[in-house]
Amino acid sequence: MNKNRRHFLHRSVAALAASLAPAALSANWPKQAFETTALQQALDLITGGNVEQGAVTLKAPGIAEDGGAVRVEVETALENVESITLLVEKNPVPLTSQFMLHGQSHAYIATNLKVRETSDVIALVKAGGRYYSGRRTVRVTAGGCS
């Protein structure tokens, strides 16, 4: 009886821990934006619709032989940068990644993205509560999401 009870308790605690862990870890993960399949919708969801052009340096190759890994680099001289967001217009899910900046972080990020077909890559920088964007077209000669 006691043994059973303990076993039951043990199992419930383990189950509770398992059910809590992923939620806690991904509490700030922007689920809705990562489920959005249209670029404009994703942009609106993230920015609320107010985006200024410029002030963002976005480096990406003009032509990519391998769409599976396209090097993208973002930098800005803007002050009080809060986040950098990278989107690929024609991917099944345009939002690829969001980088949150902290006190000592520089407003610089580089990573590799999947670019499924020839598409614009968009970098959004949030600084002082406002959004700024940069855009570059990447021509893909081989697919990236296969």
Next chain:
Amino acid sequence: MAKTIKMRARRGDDGVVVVKALITHPMETGRRQDRDSGDTVPAHFIQKVVGEYKGEKVFEAYWGTGVSKNPYIAFRFDGGEKGGKIKLSWVDNLGQSDSLEETIQ
């Protein structure tokens, strides 16, 4: 789990620490079909990556399936000393995780 993270952190003469890292991970989108069985390969991708120096976050990323397989990242931060430790950790959508500490050169 085998080591999944390779990282280099270097402090430049300007005092800026440049961190570059490679993570071994399939980054499955959940849309790909297995060539042999024709079955859809379930989504399996890193959702969060955190970099810490002296317990403070210096890097934080939220990812979807659009980040390349075996992801590469580079970032920069101020205030890191040579010999100090930088820690990088990731968690994926299946709850798997890994972390690594590396000395700033």
